Amino acid sequence: MIKPRIWITRRLSDATLERAQRDYDVVINYEDTPGTADQIIAASAEFDGIIPCHSEHFTAEVVAQFSDRLKIVANHSVGIDHCDLQALKDRGIFVTNTPDVLSDATAELAMLLMLGAARHAVAGDRIVRSGAWDSWSPAFMVGKQVTGARLGIIGMGRVGRAFAAKARGFDMEVHYYNRSALPEDQAYGSTYHDSVESLLGVADFLSLHCPATAETTNLMNAERFALLPQGAVIVNSARGALIDETALMATLSAGHVAAAGLDCFQNEPGGNPAFSGYDNIFMLPHIGSATKQTRDAMGFRALDNLDAFFAGQTPYDTL
Incomplete structure:
Protein backbone atom coordinates (compact mmCIF):
# COMPACT_ATOMS: atom_id res chain seq x y z
CA MET A 1 0.00 0.00 0.00
CA LEU A 102 -1.31 22.86 25.31
CA SER A 103 -3.74 24.56 27.70
CA ASP A 104 -1.86 23.82 30.92
CA ALA A 105 1.58 24.69 29.54
CA THR A 106 0.35 28.04 28.22
CA ALA A 107 -1.53 28.79 31.44
CA GLU A 108 1.63 28.03 33.43
CA LEU A 109 3.55 30.50 31.31
CA ALA A 110 0.84 33.14 31.77
CA MET A 111 1.21 32.68 35.52
CA LEU A 112 4.98 33.15 35.19
CA LEU A 113 4.42 36.34 33.19
CA MET A 114 1.95 37.66 35.76
CA LEU A 115 4.23 36.97 38.71
CA GLY A 116 7.35 38.22 36.92
CA ALA A 117 5.68 41.47 35.89
CA ALA A 118 4.16 42.03 39.32
CA ARG A 119 7.41 41.47 41.23
CA HIS A 120 9.96 43.37 39.10
CA ALA A 121 11.60 40.26 37.64
CA VAL A 122 13.40 42.13 34.85
CA ALA A 123 14.88 44.85 37.04
CA GLY A 124 15.70 42.43 39.84
CA ASP A 125 17.52 40.01 37.58
CA ARG A 126 19.47 42.85 35.97
CA ILE A 127 20.53 44.31 39.31
CA VAL A 128 21.84 40.99 40.63
CA ARG A 129 23.56 39.95 37.37
CA SER A 130 25.26 43.31 36.93
CA GLY A 131 26.63 43.39 40.46
CA ALA A 132 24.62 46.52 41.26
CA TRP A 133 22.85 44.96 44.26
CA ASP A 134 24.66 46.72 47.08
CA SER A 135 21.89 47.81 49.43
CA TRP A 136 18.47 46.98 50.85
CA SER A 137 15.63 48.91 52.43
CA PRO A 138 11.92 48.33 53.13
CA ALA A 139 11.20 50.48 50.06
CA PHE A 140 13.42 48.40 47.77
CA MET A 141 11.67 46.86 44.72
CA VAL A 142 8.20 46.79 46.25
CA GLY A 143 5.87 45.01 43.85
CA LYS A 144 2.21 44.10 43.51
CA GLN A 145 0.84 41.10 45.38
CA VAL A 146 -1.05 38.48 43.41
CA THR A 147 -2.63 36.57 46.28
CA GLY A 148 -6.19 37.72 46.90
CA ALA A 149 -6.14 40.24 44.03
CA ARG A 150 -8.85 40.65 41.41
CA LEU A 151 -8.02 38.93 38.12
CA GLY A 152 -9.78 39.71 34.84
CA ILE A 153 -9.63 37.15 32.04
CA ILE A 154 -10.66 37.98 28.48
CA GLY A 155 -11.47 34.74 26.70
CA MET A 156 -12.48 31.72 28.79
CA GLY A 157 -11.65 29.01 26.31
CA ARG A 158 -9.44 26.08 27.22
CA VAL A 159 -6.38 28.17 28.15
CA GLY A 160 -8.43 30.83 29.93
CA ARG A 161 -10.14 28.19 32.05
CA ALA A 162 -6.82 26.50 32.85
CA PHE A 163 -5.42 29.87 33.92
CA ALA A 164 -8.47 30.59 36.07
CA ALA A 165 -8.05 27.24 37.83
CA LYS A 166 -4.40 28.00 38.59
CA ALA A 167 -5.25 31.52 39.76
CA ARG A 168 -7.61 29.98 42.30
CA GLY A 169 -4.51 28.49 43.92
CA PHE A 170 -3.46 32.08 44.67
CA ASP A 171 -6.90 32.84 46.13
CA MET A 172 -7.52 35.35 43.36
CA GLU A 173 -11.00 36.77 42.80
CA VAL A 174 -11.57 35.80 39.17
CA HIS A 175 -13.74 37.78 36.75
CA TYR A 176 -14.07 37.03 33.04
CA TYR A 177 -15.45 38.25 29.75
CA ASN A 178 -16.44 35.72 27.12
CA ARG A 179 -18.84 35.68 24.20
CA SER A 180 -21.26 33.93 26.55
CA ALA A 181 -21.35 32.91 30.18
CA LEU A 182 -19.94 29.49 31.02
CA PRO A 183 -21.80 26.75 32.86
CA GLU A 184 -21.04 26.90 36.58
CA ASP A 185 -18.95 23.73 36.49
CA GLN A 186 -16.57 25.36 33.96
CA ALA A 187 -16.34 28.83 35.47
CA TYR A 188 -14.41 27.92 38.65
CA GLY A 189 -16.56 30.29 40.67
CA SER A 190 -15.63 33.22 38.42
CA THR A 191 -17.85 36.24 37.87
CA TYR A 192 -19.11 36.79 34.33
CA HIS A 193 -19.10 40.22 32.65
CA ASP A 194 -21.07 40.84 29.49
CA SER A 195 -18.68 43.49 28.18
CA VAL A 196 -14.94 44.07 28.10
CA GLU A 197 -15.46 47.52 29.58
CA SER A 198 -17.28 46.13 32.61
CA LEU A 199 -14.49 43.63 33.23
CA LEU A 200 -11.65 46.13 32.95
CA GLY A 201 -12.88 48.23 35.85
CA VAL A 202 -12.27 45.41 38.34
CA ALA A 203 -9.11 43.91 36.80
CA ASP A 204 -6.13 44.57 39.06
CA PHE A 205 -4.53 41.92 36.88
CA LEU A 206 -5.70 41.36 33.30
CA SER A 207 -4.83 38.26 31.25
CA LEU A 208 -5.68 37.90 27.56
CA HIS A 209 -6.67 34.47 26.22
CA CYS A 210 -8.73 35.20 23.11
CA PRO A 211 -7.87 34.51 19.45
CA ALA A 212 -6.64 37.16 17.04
CA THR A 213 -9.48 38.17 14.73
CA ALA A 214 -10.55 41.34 12.95
CA GLU A 215 -12.70 42.13 15.99
CA THR A 216 -9.94 41.59 18.58
CA THR A 217 -7.06 43.37 16.78
CA ASN A 218 -5.85 46.14 19.13
CA LEU A 219 -8.44 44.98 21.66
CA MET A 220 -6.40 46.71 24.35
CA ASN A 221 -6.02 50.28 23.11
CA ALA A 222 -5.54 53.62 24.85
CA GLU A 223 -9.22 53.94 25.77
CA ARG A 224 -9.38 50.50 27.33
CA PHE A 225 -6.07 50.80 29.17
CA ALA A 226 -7.54 53.90 30.82
CA LEU A 227 -10.43 51.82 32.19
CA LEU A 228 -8.10 49.58 34.20
CA PRO A 229 -7.53 50.38 37.88
CA GLN A 230 -4.46 52.44 38.66
CA GLY A 231 -1.43 50.16 38.94
CA ALA A 232 -2.93 47.24 37.01
CA VAL A 233 -0.76 44.53 35.46
CA ILE A 234 -1.53 43.13 32.00
CA VAL A 235 -0.53 39.70 30.67
CA ASN A 236 -0.67 38.48 27.08
CA SER A 237 0.16 34.87 26.26
CA ALA A 238 -2.32 34.66 23.36
CA ARG A 239 -1.57 36.76 20.26
CA GLY A 240 0.42 39.97 19.77
CA ALA A 241 -2.32 41.56 17.68
CA LEU A 242 -4.50 41.93 20.78
CA ILE A 243 -2.47 44.86 22.14
CA ASP A 244 -1.84 48.29 20.66
CA GLU A 245 1.85 48.37 21.56
CA THR A 246 2.21 52.14 21.25
CA ALA A 247 -0.70 52.61 23.64
CA LEU A 248 0.82 50.08 26.05
CA MET A 249 4.10 52.00 26.21
CA ALA A 250 2.19 55.24 26.76
CA THR A 251 0.20 53.89 29.68
CA LEU A 252 3.32 52.32 31.22
CA SER A 253 5.22 55.60 30.87
CA ALA A 254 2.33 57.47 32.49
CA GLY A 255 2.31 55.00 35.38
CA HIS A 256 -1.34 54.03 34.97
CA VAL A 257 -0.53 50.42 34.09
CA ALA A 258 2.24 49.27 36.42
CA ALA A 259 3.70 46.41 34.39
CA ALA A 260 3.15 43.96 31.57
CA GLY A 261 4.07 40.33 30.98
CA LEU A 262 4.24 39.45 27.28
CA ASP A 263 4.89 36.21 25.42
CA CYS A 264 3.68 37.48 22.04
CA PHE A 265 4.10 40.59 19.95
CA GLN A 266 2.76 42.25 16.82
CA ASN A 267 6.04 41.51 15.07
CA GLU A 268 7.28 37.93 15.38
CA PRO A 269 9.96 36.83 15.52
CA GLY A 270 11.78 39.83 16.87
CA GLY A 271 9.26 41.55 19.12
CA ASN A 272 9.22 45.29 19.67
CA PRO A 273 12.74 46.74 20.19
CA ALA A 274 11.26 49.76 22.00
CA PHE A 275 10.08 47.47 24.81
CA SER A 276 13.68 46.87 25.85
CA GLY A 277 13.68 50.33 27.42
CA TYR A 278 11.03 49.27 29.93
CA ASP A 279 12.13 47.32 32.98
CA ASN A 280 8.45 46.85 33.81
CA ILE A 281 7.82 44.73 30.71
CA PHE A 282 8.67 41.08 31.38
CA MET A 283 9.08 39.35 28.00
CA LEU A 284 9.46 35.84 26.64
CA PRO A 285 9.77 34.79 22.95
CA HIS A 286 6.35 33.15 22.33
CA ILE A 287 7.10 29.90 24.16
CA GLY A 288 3.75 29.30 25.86
CA SER A 289 3.51 25.68 24.74
CA ALA A 290 7.23 24.94 24.83
CA THR A 291 7.47 21.95 27.14
Missing part, protein backbone atom coordinates in the same frame (compact mmCIF):
# COMPACT_ATOMS: atom_id res chain seq x y z
CA ILE A 2 1.35 3.42 -0.94
CA LYS A 3 1.70 5.69 2.07
CA PRO A 4 0.34 9.25 1.86
CA ARG A 5 3.10 11.80 1.31
CA ILE A 6 3.37 14.43 4.05
CA TRP A 7 5.42 17.62 4.34
CA ILE A 8 6.40 18.59 7.89
CA THR A 9 7.39 22.24 7.63
CA ARG A 10 9.39 22.58 10.86
CA ARG A 11 11.48 20.36 13.12
CA LEU A 12 8.88 18.86 15.44
CA SER A 13 9.63 16.73 18.50
CA ASP A 14 11.70 13.58 18.02
CA ALA A 15 8.77 11.38 19.08
CA THR A 16 6.51 13.07 16.54
CA LEU A 17 8.98 12.70 13.69
CA GLU A 18 9.63 9.04 14.54
CA ARG A 19 5.92 8.23 14.42
CA ALA A 20 5.40 10.25 11.24
CA GLN A 21 8.26 8.47 9.46
CA ARG A 22 6.84 5.12 10.51
CA ASP A 23 3.37 5.77 9.13
CA TYR A 24 3.86 8.14 6.19
CA ASP A 25 6.16 9.03 3.31
CA VAL A 26 7.55 12.11 5.02
CA VAL A 27 9.67 15.07 3.98
CA ILE A 28 10.92 17.01 7.00
CA ASN A 29 12.36 20.52 7.00
CA TYR A 30 15.35 19.82 9.25
CA GLU A 31 16.67 23.32 8.57
CA ASP A 32 13.67 24.46 10.68
CA THR A 33 13.06 27.67 8.74
CA PRO A 34 9.54 29.01 8.05
CA GLY A 35 7.97 27.77 4.84
CA THR A 36 7.69 30.47 2.20
CA ALA A 37 4.64 31.15 0.05
CA ASP A 38 6.41 29.63 -2.96
CA GLN A 39 7.30 26.49 -1.00
CA ILE A 40 3.73 26.09 0.23
CA ILE A 41 2.33 26.50 -3.28
CA ALA A 42 4.82 23.95 -4.63
CA ALA A 43 3.98 21.56 -1.80
CA SER A 44 0.32 21.52 -2.84
CA ALA A 45 1.37 19.58 -5.96
CA GLU A 46 3.84 17.27 -4.21
CA PHE A 47 2.08 16.23 -1.00
CA ASP A 48 -1.21 14.76 0.14
CA GLY A 49 -0.98 16.52 3.49
CA ILE A 50 0.99 19.21 5.30
CA ILE A 51 1.76 19.61 9.00
CA PRO A 52 2.57 23.33 9.28
CA CYS A 53 3.16 25.56 12.26
CA HIS A 54 1.95 29.10 12.87
CA SER A 55 4.94 30.29 10.84
CA GLU A 56 3.45 29.13 7.53
CA HIS A 57 0.79 31.39 6.05
CA PHE A 58 -2.05 29.94 3.99
CA THR A 59 -3.48 33.18 2.66
CA ALA A 60 -6.23 33.36 0.06
CA GLU A 61 -3.64 34.45 -2.50
CA VAL A 62 -1.45 31.44 -1.74
CA VAL A 63 -4.33 28.95 -1.67
CA ALA A 64 -5.62 30.24 -5.03
CA GLN A 65 -2.41 28.93 -6.61
CA PHE A 66 -2.68 25.41 -5.17
CA SER A 67 -2.83 22.29 -7.28
CA ASP A 68 -5.48 19.66 -6.61
CA ARG A 69 -3.32 17.09 -4.81
CA LEU A 70 -3.24 18.57 -1.29
CA LYS A 71 -6.16 17.32 0.81
CA ILE A 72 -5.42 18.24 4.44
CA VAL A 73 -3.55 20.88 6.45
CA ALA A 74 -3.04 19.42 9.93
CA ASN A 75 -1.79 22.38 11.95
CA HIS A 76 0.73 21.93 14.75
CA SER A 77 -0.93 24.75 16.69
CA VAL A 78 -4.20 25.79 18.28
CA GLY A 79 -4.31 29.21 16.64
CA ILE A 80 -5.36 29.20 13.00
CA ASP A 81 -5.15 32.92 12.14
CA HIS A 82 -2.36 31.99 9.69
CA CYS A 83 -4.92 30.06 7.62
CA ASP A 84 -7.65 31.50 5.43
CA LEU A 85 -10.18 28.86 6.40
CA GLN A 86 -12.72 29.83 3.77
CA ALA A 87 -10.18 29.74 0.94
CA LEU A 88 -9.00 26.30 2.04
CA LYS A 89 -12.56 25.04 2.43
CA ASP A 90 -13.42 26.29 -1.04
CA ARG A 91 -10.58 24.14 -2.40
CA GLY A 92 -11.92 21.11 -0.52
CA ILE A 93 -8.96 21.03 1.85
CA PHE A 94 -9.53 19.87 5.43
CA VAL A 95 -7.95 22.01 8.17
CA THR A 96 -7.31 20.80 11.72
CA ASN A 97 -5.59 22.15 14.82
CA THR A 98 -4.34 20.83 18.17
CA PRO A 99 -6.66 22.01 20.96
CA ASP A 100 -6.68 20.82 24.59
CA VAL A 101 -3.10 19.55 24.76
CA LYS A 292 8.58 18.51 25.98
CA GLN A 293 5.34 16.92 27.11
CA THR A 294 3.24 19.47 25.25
CA ARG A 295 5.30 19.44 22.07
CA ASP A 296 4.96 15.65 21.89
CA ALA A 297 1.22 15.92 22.53
CA MET A 298 0.77 18.59 19.83
CA GLY A 299 2.65 16.54 17.27
CA PHE A 300 0.69 13.41 18.11
CA ARG A 301 -2.60 15.31 17.91
CA ALA A 302 -1.70 16.52 14.41
CA LEU A 303 -0.83 12.96 13.41
CA ASP A 304 -4.06 11.65 14.94
CA ASN A 305 -5.93 14.02 12.65
CA LEU A 306 -3.97 12.80 9.64
CA ASP A 307 -4.58 9.17 10.61
CA ALA A 308 -8.33 9.75 10.84
CA PHE A 309 -8.46 11.58 7.53
CA PHE A 310 -6.54 8.97 5.56
CA ALA A 311 -8.67 6.24 7.18
CA GLY A 312 -11.71 7.85 5.60
CA GLN A 313 -12.96 9.45 8.82
CA THR A 314 -13.60 13.08 9.69
CA PRO A 315 -10.67 14.29 11.83
CA TYR A 316 -11.72 15.09 15.39
CA ASP A 317 -10.25 18.61 15.26
CA THR A 318 -11.67 19.67 11.88
CA LEU A 319 -12.27 23.41 11.78
Whole structure:
Protein backbone atom coordinates (compact mmCIF):
# COMPACT_ATOMS: atom_id res chain seq x y z
CA MET A 1 0.00 0.00 0.00
CA ILE A 2 1.35 3.42 -0.94
CA LYS A 3 1.70 5.69 2.07
CA PRO A 4 0.34 9.25 1.86
CA ARG A 5 3.10 11.80 1.31
CA ILE A 6 3.37 14.43 4.05
CA TRP A 7 5.42 17.62 4.34
CA ILE A 8 6.40 18.59 7.89
CA THR A 9 7.39 22.24 7.63
CA ARG A 10 9.39 22.58 10.86
CA ARG A 11 11.48 20.36 13.12
CA LEU A 12 8.88 18.86 15.44
CA SER A 13 9.63 16.73 18.50
CA ASP A 14 11.70 13.58 18.02
CA ALA A 15 8.77 11.38 19.08
CA THR A 16 6.51 13.07 16.54
CA LEU A 17 8.98 12.70 13.69
CA GLU A 18 9.63 9.04 14.54
CA ARG A 19 5.92 8.23 14.42
CA ALA A 20 5.40 10.25 11.24
CA GLN A 21 8.26 8.47 9.46
CA ARG A 22 6.84 5.12 10.51
CA ASP A 23 3.37 5.77 9.13
CA TYR A 24 3.86 8.14 6.19
CA ASP A 25 6.16 9.03 3.31
CA VAL A 26 7.55 12.11 5.02
CA VAL A 27 9.67 15.07 3.98
CA ILE A 28 10.92 17.01 7.00
CA ASN A 29 12.36 20.52 7.00
CA TYR A 30 15.35 19.82 9.25
CA GLU A 31 16.67 23.32 8.57
CA ASP A 32 13.67 24.46 10.68
CA THR A 33 13.06 27.67 8.74
CA PRO A 34 9.54 29.01 8.05
CA GLY A 35 7.97 27.77 4.84
CA THR A 36 7.69 30.47 2.20
CA ALA A 37 4.64 31.15 0.05
CA ASP A 38 6.41 29.63 -2.96
CA GLN A 39 7.30 26.49 -1.00
CA ILE A 40 3.73 26.09 0.23
CA ILE A 41 2.33 26.50 -3.28
CA ALA A 42 4.82 23.95 -4.63
CA ALA A 43 3.98 21.56 -1.80
CA SER A 44 0.32 21.52 -2.84
CA ALA A 45 1.37 19.58 -5.96
CA GLU A 46 3.84 17.27 -4.21
CA PHE A 47 2.08 16.23 -1.00
CA ASP A 48 -1.21 14.76 0.14
CA GLY A 49 -0.98 16.52 3.49
CA ILE A 50 0.99 19.21 5.30
CA ILE A 51 1.76 19.61 9.00
CA PRO A 52 2.57 23.33 9.28
CA CYS A 53 3.16 25.56 12.26
CA HIS A 54 1.95 29.10 12.87
CA SER A 55 4.94 30.29 10.84
CA GLU A 56 3.45 29.13 7.53
CA HIS A 57 0.79 31.39 6.05
CA PHE A 58 -2.05 29.94 3.99
CA THR A 59 -3.48 33.18 2.66
CA ALA A 60 -6.23 33.36 0.06
CA GLU A 61 -3.64 34.45 -2.50
CA VAL A 62 -1.45 31.44 -1.74
CA VAL A 63 -4.33 28.95 -1.67
CA ALA A 64 -5.62 30.24 -5.03
CA GLN A 65 -2.41 28.93 -6.61
CA PHE A 66 -2.68 25.41 -5.17
CA SER A 67 -2.83 22.29 -7.28
CA ASP A 68 -5.48 19.66 -6.61
CA ARG A 69 -3.32 17.09 -4.81
CA LEU A 70 -3.24 18.57 -1.29
CA LYS A 71 -6.16 17.32 0.81
CA ILE A 72 -5.42 18.24 4.44
CA VAL A 73 -3.55 20.88 6.45
CA ALA A 74 -3.04 19.42 9.93
CA ASN A 75 -1.79 22.38 11.95
CA HIS A 76 0.73 21.93 14.75
CA SER A 77 -0.93 24.75 16.69
CA VAL A 78 -4.20 25.79 18.28
CA GLY A 79 -4.31 29.21 16.64
CA ILE A 80 -5.36 29.20 13.00
CA ASP A 81 -5.15 32.92 12.14
CA HIS A 82 -2.36 31.99 9.69
CA CYS A 83 -4.92 30.06 7.62
CA ASP A 84 -7.65 31.50 5.43
CA LEU A 85 -10.18 28.86 6.40
CA GLN A 86 -12.72 29.83 3.77
CA ALA A 87 -10.18 29.74 0.94
CA LEU A 88 -9.00 26.30 2.04
CA LYS A 89 -12.56 25.04 2.43
CA ASP A 90 -13.42 26.29 -1.04
CA ARG A 91 -10.58 24.14 -2.40
CA GLY A 92 -11.92 21.11 -0.52
CA ILE A 93 -8.96 21.03 1.85
CA PHE A 94 -9.53 19.87 5.43
CA VAL A 95 -7.95 22.01 8.17
CA THR A 96 -7.31 20.80 11.72
CA ASN A 97 -5.59 22.15 14.82
CA THR A 98 -4.34 20.83 18.17
CA PRO A 99 -6.66 22.01 20.96
CA ASP A 100 -6.68 20.82 24.59
CA VAL A 101 -3.10 19.55 24.76
CA LEU A 102 -1.31 22.86 25.31
CA SER A 103 -3.74 24.56 27.70
CA ASP A 104 -1.86 23.82 30.92
CA ALA A 105 1.58 24.69 29.54
CA THR A 106 0.35 28.04 28.22
CA ALA A 107 -1.53 28.79 31.44
CA GLU A 108 1.63 28.03 33.43
CA LEU A 109 3.55 30.50 31.31
CA ALA A 110 0.84 33.14 31.77
CA MET A 111 1.21 32.68 35.52
CA LEU A 112 4.98 33.15 35.19
CA LEU A 113 4.42 36.34 33.19
CA MET A 114 1.95 37.66 35.76
CA LEU A 115 4.23 36.97 38.71
CA GLY A 116 7.35 38.22 36.92
CA ALA A 117 5.68 41.47 35.89
CA ALA A 118 4.16 42.03 39.32
CA ARG A 119 7.41 41.47 41.23
CA HIS A 120 9.96 43.37 39.10
CA ALA A 121 11.60 40.26 37.64
CA VAL A 122 13.40 42.13 34.85
CA ALA A 123 14.88 44.85 37.04
CA GLY A 124 15.70 42.43 39.84
CA ASP A 125 17.52 40.01 37.58
CA ARG A 126 19.47 42.85 35.97
CA ILE A 127 20.53 44.31 39.31
CA VAL A 128 21.84 40.99 40.63
CA ARG A 129 23.56 39.95 37.37
CA SER A 130 25.26 43.31 36.93
CA GLY A 131 26.63 43.39 40.46
CA ALA A 132 24.62 46.52 41.26
CA TRP A 133 22.85 44.96 44.26
CA ASP A 134 24.66 46.72 47.08
CA SER A 135 21.89 47.81 49.43
CA TRP A 136 18.47 46.98 50.85
CA SER A 137 15.63 48.91 52.43
CA PRO A 138 11.92 48.33 53.13
CA ALA A 139 11.20 50.48 50.06
CA PHE A 140 13.42 48.40 47.77
CA MET A 141 11.67 46.86 44.72
CA VAL A 142 8.20 46.79 46.25
CA GLY A 143 5.87 45.01 43.85
CA LYS A 144 2.21 44.10 43.51
CA GLN A 145 0.84 41.10 45.38
CA VAL A 146 -1.05 38.48 43.41
CA THR A 147 -2.63 36.57 46.28
CA GLY A 148 -6.19 37.72 46.90
CA ALA A 149 -6.14 40.24 44.03
CA ARG A 150 -8.85 40.65 41.41
CA LEU A 151 -8.02 38.93 38.12
CA GLY A 152 -9.78 39.71 34.84
CA ILE A 153 -9.63 37.15 32.04
CA ILE A 154 -10.66 37.98 28.48
CA GLY A 155 -11.47 34.74 26.70
CA MET A 156 -12.48 31.72 28.79
CA GLY A 157 -11.65 29.01 26.31
CA ARG A 158 -9.44 26.08 27.22
CA VAL A 159 -6.38 28.17 28.15
CA GLY A 160 -8.43 30.83 29.93
CA ARG A 161 -10.14 28.19 32.05
CA ALA A 162 -6.82 26.50 32.85
CA PHE A 163 -5.42 29.87 33.92
CA ALA A 164 -8.47 30.59 36.07
CA ALA A 165 -8.05 27.24 37.83
CA LYS A 166 -4.40 28.00 38.59
CA ALA A 167 -5.25 31.52 39.76
CA ARG A 168 -7.61 29.98 42.30
CA GLY A 169 -4.51 28.49 43.92
CA PHE A 170 -3.46 32.08 44.67
CA ASP A 171 -6.90 32.84 46.13
CA MET A 172 -7.52 35.35 43.36
CA GLU A 173 -11.00 36.77 42.80
CA VAL A 174 -11.57 35.80 39.17
CA HIS A 175 -13.74 37.78 36.75
CA TYR A 176 -14.07 37.03 33.04
CA TYR A 177 -15.45 38.25 29.75
CA ASN A 178 -16.44 35.72 27.12
CA ARG A 179 -18.84 35.68 24.20
CA SER A 180 -21.26 33.93 26.55
CA ALA A 181 -21.35 32.91 30.18
CA LEU A 182 -19.94 29.49 31.02
CA PRO A 183 -21.80 26.75 32.86
CA GLU A 184 -21.04 26.90 36.58
CA ASP A 185 -18.95 23.73 36.49
CA GLN A 186 -16.57 25.36 33.96
CA ALA A 187 -16.34 28.83 35.47
CA TYR A 188 -14.41 27.92 38.65
CA GLY A 189 -16.56 30.29 40.67
CA SER A 190 -15.63 33.22 38.42
CA THR A 191 -17.85 36.24 37.87
CA TYR A 192 -19.11 36.79 34.33
CA HIS A 193 -19.10 40.22 32.65
CA ASP A 194 -21.07 40.84 29.49
CA SER A 195 -18.68 43.49 28.18
CA VAL A 196 -14.94 44.07 28.10
CA GLU A 197 -15.46 47.52 29.58
CA SER A 198 -17.28 46.13 32.61
CA LEU A 199 -14.49 43.63 33.23
CA LEU A 200 -11.65 46.13 32.95
CA GLY A 201 -12.88 48.23 35.85
CA VAL A 202 -12.27 45.41 38.34
CA ALA A 203 -9.11 43.91 36.80
CA ASP A 204 -6.13 44.57 39.06
CA PHE A 205 -4.53 41.92 36.88
CA LEU A 206 -5.70 41.36 33.30
CA SER A 207 -4.83 38.26 31.25
CA LEU A 208 -5.68 37.90 27.56
CA HIS A 209 -6.67 34.47 26.22
CA CYS A 210 -8.73 35.20 23.11
CA PRO A 211 -7.87 34.51 19.45
CA ALA A 212 -6.64 37.16 17.04
CA THR A 213 -9.48 38.17 14.73
CA ALA A 214 -10.55 41.34 12.95
CA GLU A 215 -12.70 42.13 15.99
CA THR A 216 -9.94 41.59 18.58
CA THR A 217 -7.06 43.37 16.78
CA ASN A 218 -5.85 46.14 19.13
CA LEU A 219 -8.44 44.98 21.66
CA MET A 220 -6.40 46.71 24.35
CA ASN A 221 -6.02 50.28 23.11
CA ALA A 222 -5.54 53.62 24.85
CA GLU A 223 -9.22 53.94 25.77
CA ARG A 224 -9.38 50.50 27.33
CA PHE A 225 -6.07 50.80 29.17
CA ALA A 226 -7.54 53.90 30.82
CA LEU A 227 -10.43 51.82 32.19
CA LEU A 228 -8.10 49.58 34.20
CA PRO A 229 -7.53 50.38 37.88
CA GLN A 230 -4.46 52.44 38.66
CA GLY A 231 -1.43 50.16 38.94
CA ALA A 232 -2.93 47.24 37.01
CA VAL A 233 -0.76 44.53 35.46
CA ILE A 234 -1.53 43.13 32.00
CA VAL A 235 -0.53 39.70 30.67
CA ASN A 236 -0.67 38.48 27.08
CA SER A 237 0.16 34.87 26.26
CA ALA A 238 -2.32 34.66 23.36
CA ARG A 239 -1.57 36.76 20.26
CA GLY A 240 0.42 39.97 19.77
CA ALA A 241 -2.32 41.56 17.68
CA LEU A 242 -4.50 41.93 20.78
CA ILE A 243 -2.47 44.86 22.14
CA ASP A 244 -1.84 48.29 20.66
CA GLU A 245 1.85 48.37 21.56
CA THR A 246 2.21 52.14 21.25
CA ALA A 247 -0.70 52.61 23.64
CA LEU A 248 0.82 50.08 26.05
CA MET A 249 4.10 52.00 26.21
CA ALA A 250 2.19 55.24 26.76
CA THR A 251 0.20 53.89 29.68
CA LEU A 252 3.32 52.32 31.22
CA SER A 253 5.22 55.60 30.87
CA ALA A 254 2.33 57.47 32.49
CA GLY A 255 2.31 55.00 35.38
CA HIS A 256 -1.34 54.03 34.97
CA VAL A 257 -0.53 50.42 34.09
CA ALA A 258 2.24 49.27 36.42
CA ALA A 259 3.70 46.41 34.39
CA ALA A 260 3.15 43.96 31.57
CA GLY A 261 4.07 40.33 30.98
CA LEU A 262 4.24 39.45 27.28
CA ASP A 263 4.89 36.21 25.42
CA CYS A 264 3.68 37.48 22.04
CA PHE A 265 4.10 40.59 19.95
CA GLN A 266 2.76 42.25 16.82
CA ASN A 267 6.04 41.51 15.07
CA GLU A 268 7.28 37.93 15.38
CA PRO A 269 9.96 36.83 15.52
CA GLY A 270 11.78 39.83 16.87
CA GLY A 271 9.26 41.55 19.12
CA ASN A 272 9.22 45.29 19.67
CA PRO A 273 12.74 46.74 20.19
CA ALA A 274 11.26 49.76 22.00
CA PHE A 275 10.08 47.47 24.81
CA SER A 276 13.68 46.87 25.85
CA GLY A 277 13.68 50.33 27.42
CA TYR A 278 11.03 49.27 29.93
CA ASP A 279 12.13 47.32 32.98
CA ASN A 280 8.45 46.85 33.81
CA ILE A 281 7.82 44.73 30.71
CA PHE A 282 8.67 41.08 31.38
CA MET A 283 9.08 39.35 28.00
CA LEU A 284 9.46 35.84 26.64
CA PRO A 285 9.77 34.79 22.95
CA HIS A 286 6.35 33.15 22.33
CA ILE A 287 7.10 29.90 24.16
CA GLY A 288 3.75 29.30 25.86
CA SER A 289 3.51 25.68 24.74
CA ALA A 290 7.23 24.94 24.83
CA THR A 291 7.47 21.95 27.14
CA LYS A 292 8.58 18.51 25.98
CA GLN A 293 5.34 16.92 27.11
CA THR A 294 3.24 19.47 25.25
CA ARG A 295 5.30 19.44 22.07
CA ASP A 296 4.96 15.65 21.89
CA ALA A 297 1.22 15.92 22.53
CA MET A 298 0.77 18.59 19.83
CA GLY A 299 2.65 16.54 17.27
CA PHE A 300 0.69 13.41 18.11
CA ARG A 301 -2.60 15.31 17.91
CA ALA A 302 -1.70 16.52 14.41
CA LEU A 303 -0.83 12.96 13.41
CA ASP A 304 -4.06 11.65 14.94
CA ASN A 305 -5.93 14.02 12.65
CA LEU A 306 -3.97 12.80 9.64
CA ASP A 307 -4.58 9.17 10.61
CA ALA A 308 -8.33 9.75 10.84
CA PHE A 309 -8.46 11.58 7.53
CA PHE A 310 -6.54 8.97 5.56
CA ALA A 311 -8.67 6.24 7.18
CA GLY A 312 -11.71 7.85 5.60
CA GLN A 313 -12.96 9.45 8.82
CA THR A 314 -13.60 13.08 9.69
CA PRO A 315 -10.67 14.29 11.83
CA TYR A 316 -11.72 15.09 15.39
CA ASP A 317 -10.25 18.61 15.26
CA THR A 318 -11.67 19.67 11.88
CA LEU A 319 -12.27 23.41 11.78
